[in-house]
Amino acid sequence: MIERNHLEIVREVDRCGSLTAAAEALCLTQSALSHAVKKLEQQLGTDVWVREGRKLRPTQSGLYLLSLANRLLPQFEHAEELVGQIARGQRGSLRIGMECHPCYQWLLKVVGPYLEQWPGVDVDVKQRFQFGGIGALFGYDIDVLVTPDPLHRKGLVFEPVFDYEQVLVVPRSHPLATKPWVEPADLESETLITYPVDAERLDIYTRFLVPAHSSPARHKTIETTDIMLQMVAAGRGVSALPRWLVEEYAHQMPIKPVKLGRKGIDKQIFLGLRERDANVDYLQSFMAMARKTTWGLV
Amino acid sequence: MIERNHLEIVREVDRCGSLTAAAEALCLTQSALSHAVKKLEQQLGTDVWVREGRKLRPTQSGLYLLSLANRLLPQFEHAEELVGQIARGQRGSLRIGMECHPCYQWLLKVVGPYLEQWPGVDVDVKQRFQFGGIGALFGYDIDVLVTPDPLHRKGLVFEPVFDYEQVLVVPRSHPLATKPWVEPADLESETLITYPVDAERLDIYTRFLVPAHSSPARHKTIETTDIMLQMVAAGRGVSALPRWLVEEYAHQMPIKPVKLGRKGIDKQIFLGLRERDANVDYLQSFMAMARKTTWGLV
DNA sequence: ATCAATCCATGAAATTAATTCAATAAAGGC
DNA sequence: GCCTTTATTGAATTAATTTCATGGATTGAT
Numbered sequence: 001m002i003e004r005n006h007l008e009i010v011r012e013v014d015r016c017g018s019l020t021a022a023a024e025a026l027c028l029t030q031s032a033l034s035h036a037v038k039k040l041e042q043q044l045g046t047d048v049w050v051r052e053g054r055k056l057r058p059t060q061s062g063l064y065l066l067s068l069a070n071r072l073l074p075q076f077e078h079a080e081e082l083v084g085q086i087a088r089g090q091r092g093s094l095r096i097g098m099e100c101h102p103c104y105q106w107l108l109k110v111v112g113p114y115l116e117q118w119p120g121v122d123v124d125v126k127q128r129f130q131f132g133g134i135g136a137l138f139g140y141d142i143d144v145l146v147t148p149d150p151l152h153r154k155g156l157v158f159e160p161v162f163d164y165e166q167v168l169v170v171p172r173s174h175p176l177a178t179k180p181w182v183e184p185a186d187l188e189s190e191t192l193i194t195y196p197v198d199a200e201r202l203d204i205y206t207r208f209l210v211p212a213h214s215s216p217a218r219h220k221t222i223e224t225t226d227i228m229l230q231m232v233a234a235g236r237g238v239s240a241l242p243r244w245l246v247e248e249y250a251h252q253m254p255i256k257p258v259k260l261g262r263k264g265i266d267k268q269i270f271l272g273l274r275e276r277d278a279n280v281d282y283l284q285s286f287m288a289m290a291r292k293t294t295w296g297l298v
Numbered sequence: 299m300i301e302r303n304h305l306e307i308v309r310e311v312d313r314c315g316s317l318t319a320a321a322e323a324l325c326l327t328q329s330a331l332s333h334a335v336k337k338l339e340q341q342l343g344t345d346v347w348v349r350e351g352r353k354l355r356p357t358q359s360g361l362y363l364l365s366l367a368n369r370l371l372p373q374f375e376h377a378e379e380l381v382g383q384i385a386r387g388q389r390g391s392l393r394i395g396m397e398c399h400p401c402y403q404w405l406l407k408v409v410g411p412y413l414e415q416w417p418g419v420d421v422d423v424k425q426r427f428q429f430g431g432i433g434a435l436f437g438y439d440i441d442v443l444v445t446p447d448p449l450h451r452k453g454l455v456f457e458p459v460f461d462y463e464q465v466l467v468v469p470r471s472h473p474l475a476t477k478p479w480v481e482p483a484d485l486e487s488e489t490l491i492t493y494p495v496d497a498e499r500l501d502i503y504t505r506f507l508v509p510a511h512s513s514p515a516r517h518k519t520i521e522t523t524d525i526m527l528q529m530v531a532a533g534r535g536v537s538a539l540p541r542w543l544v545e546e547y548a549h550q551m552p553i554k555p556v557k558l559g560r561k562g563i564d565k566q567i568f569l570g571l572r573e574r575d576a577n578v579d580y581l582q583s584f585m586a587m588a589r590k591t592t593w594g595l596v
Numbered sequence: 597a598t599c600a601a602t603c604c605a606t607g608a609a610a611t612t613a614a615t616t617c618a619a620t621a622a623a624g625g626c
Numbered sequence: 627g628c629c630t631t632t633a634t635t636g637a638a639t640t641a642a643t644t645t646c647a648t649g650g651a652t653t654g655a656t
Contacts, residue, residue, distance in 0.1 A: 002374055002381070004301050020632060032615045034634060039614095046385035050574065054623050054632045057438065060391060061384045068377050072370060076300055079366050083300070083359050087344035092358045140355065276348065318603060330644045332605060337643095352603045352652055 004076060006040050007069035009033065010048065013056060014066050089281025091120030097142035098125060099133040099149070100269055101195040102225055102245050106162075107146065110293045114286060121282045137274060144286060145272040149201075158272040161290045164242040166203050166265040171235045172254040181259035184212035191237035193228055196221035203267065204240035208260050229255060242267070302374060304338050305367035307331065308346065311354060312364050387579025389418030395440035396423060397431040397447070398567055399493040400523055400543050404460075405444065408591045412584060419580045435572060442584060443570040447499075456570040459588045462540045464501050464563040469533045470552040479557035482510035489535035491526050494519035501565065502538035506558050527553060540565070 012022040023033040041048050048065060049056035058066060085091035096111075098104060104125075111123055129136040133145040137156060150158035168187075170176045176186055187209065199205045209215055220237060222228045225245070232239050233253040246257040271290055277283050310320040321331040339346050346363060347354035356364060383389035394409075396402060402423075409421055427434040431443040435454060448456035466485075468474045474484055485507065497503045507513055518535060520526045523543070530537050531551040544555040569588055575581050 001302070002377055003303075004299070018632070028614095029616055030633075031617075031635085035615075038634080044381050044385060046381065051633075056633090060389075061381050064377070064380060064384065068373070072373060075366070075370060079300055079362070082362060083342050083344065086359045086362065087342060316603070326643095327645055328604075329606085329646075333643075336605080349604075354604090 001043070002065070002068075004073070005036075007065065007073055009036060009040070010058075010062065010065045011069040011073060013037075013049070014058065017055075019056065085120055089283075090118075092143075092280065092282055093122045093124065094144065094282065094286060095124045095126060095142040097129060097133050097136050097145045097147075098127045099129075099145060099147035101197070102241050103146050103269060105225060105245055105248070106269075106293065110286075110290050114289050117289075118282050118285065133272075137272060143273060143277060143283065145270075147270055147272060148203075148267055150270045150272065155275050156272055157275050157278050158270045159287060160268050161271050161287070162293075163266060163268050164244055166240055166260060166267050167243045167246060167257040168204075168260050169229065169232050169239045169241055169246050169255050170258055171233055172256050174235070174238070174256070176238070176258055177256040179258060181262055181264070183261070184209050184214035187216045187238070188214060190216050191218040191220060192216035193220045193222055193231055193237040193239040195228075196223060202240070203265055204260065207265050208240075229253060299341070300363070300366075302371070303334075305363065305371055307334060307338070308356075308360065308363045309367040309371060311347070312356065315353075317354065383418055387581075388416075390441075390578065390580055391420045391422070392442065392580065392584060393422045393424060393440040395427060395431050395434050395443040395445075396425045397427075397443060397445035399425075399495070400539050401444050401567060403523065403543055403546070404567075404591065408584075408588050412587050415587075416580050416583065431570075435570060441571060441575060441581065445568055445570060446501075446565055448568045448570060453573050454570055455573050455576050456568045457585060458566050459569050459585070460591075461564060461566050462542055464538055464558060464565050465541045465544060465555040466502075466558050467527065467530050467537045467539055467544050467553050468556055469531055470554045472533070472536070472554070474536070474556055475554040477556060479560050479562070481559065482507050482512035485514045485536070486512060488514050489516040489518060490514035491518045491520055491529055491535040491537040493526075494521060500538070501563055502558065505563050506538075527551060 008026065009022065012025050013019060016022040016025055019033050019037070020030045023030040026033065028036075037048070044061060046061045047059050048062040049058055082091065096107065098107065104127075107125065111125075115121075115123060126136070126142055129141065131139065133142070133147050134151055134153065134156070136142045137145050152158060168176070168182055176182050179186075192204070194202050194204070218237075220231075222231065225241070228239055228241075229246075229249050230253065231237055233255050240260065243257050246255060249255060250257070271287055273283060273287075306324065307320065310323050311317060314320040314323055317331050317335070318328045321328040324331065326334075335346070342359060344359045345357050346360040347356055380389065394405065396405065402425075405423065409423075413419075413421060424434070424440055427439065429437065431440070431445050432449055432451065432454070434440045435443050450456060466474070466480055474480050477484075490502070492500050492502070516535075518529075520529065523539070526537055527539075527544075527547050528551065529535055531553050538558065541555050544553060547553060548555070569585055571581060571585075
């Protein structure tokens, strides 16, 4: 078996030109090296150096091992560096799961500065999970979950990162646009546009329409926020989104946020991760930056 | 320090899915593996697997080490295979030094079949040496020397591979072409074409002209055999070459060999190598094939 | 729920491997 | 020729790996 230290020896002997010097460099006695060399040659069944006087000249095998050493040893060294970074929490992969469609816009604001600060971390975002976001966390498909439903289970940790108000978005010229708030009944003649997810995961249903036994005239689903808002601006329907998101888009398109009910619908977004990972530096940092990014938005 | 056996462990645990099975595959007890794993994780300062129930799931570090293992271990294994071949004399480099210009034609006939038989051997031919062919052998610039001058020294071994007669080459229409042999005086009106080497290494001088205190009308040097013979065929001079070589070319061009002196000049070509290498399979084989190739030529 | 089977962790003992020490031999420089 | 440097060798020492014996934890089946 050719071992790493054999390659180390071959490289150092080549560098130093003698066993004695190589032994010095490897923090060994010259005798230890001599023994090691002898054993290696016995194992390989061939000389690695020919002894000429008191010089060592690499044989064919020696030259080959030398090239192998110069190829493999740097990879070992690089690996140690990398694993060290992982150990210190400076490197890793951060797979973010999203269970909150409109949060994608918010996430982009977090990720930008985060990538700058953590050059060793690979960030990826996933939006579909076979067994739900919690399952994805347990199954190691993701490392962090962005969700409005913390659903506590042991082994997982959730932390709120920001609060916001879910509002109705209507065209600026819409009759509802001037109201201080809308009632469920106001939507019965409207087309409601939502993301394509189950109704029980849409607050406008669970916390607004369903309790009032109300429902919209039609229901359309659209994947992307941009298109959704363009549809609203074009008077093709109304939608429910975070207030901060609507206000941001309101600069560019004729839309307006309207409170849902007299008290409005307040929501909270949580970041969840595995308890085991809770003390990993780059994950903690992500939590911290996520919390900070909030302020600029609400 | 990440060692080869660490990579071996990581790979095997991944393959087998459990420590126990991996231990079996590595011919170790489960306990030994457990100890080894623990020590590795301590050294790295990070877990390589997370224990979930009685299953092991690789961590970030573990996944990285696994990819490293899949990259490096095959290289180790390939290296062992290769060194094994070198040890068994099945692989190596055969650098042939030529001190006998016309022998190049002969060498080509040897090398062809040799390459087929020894796919693991890299053959190279060198024709110029700073300190002579012998020096090149001693200095490990070449492995075999093809020479007419064996010049014995200890540490080197020479063996004759073939005999031949050195003859004068003249155009077929030349007056000398019909003579049974030429005398030194016959060349005094001729242009002599030779390879560009010192006169003391040219038999036509040392063994023919010089003893008779004779010399040609002019002396030209040419590097390549083909051009040399074309010059002769064109009546631009005469040259001295092995009879077998001249006879081969005589099919294609109007040239003729003539004996040098009544008795002719007999020569012998030797193959020399370092004593140390004398028992290397692929070198011995080269010697053998060199000897055999002779028959087809003389 | 209980039981058996399977798997991993651990400490102490045994084995094996690596390293040092001390002595020797060989080569190169002055 | 003598002195210095370098590599080899065998025995003693030290360090490491491995095994043995055991216990705890989890899984799947009865």
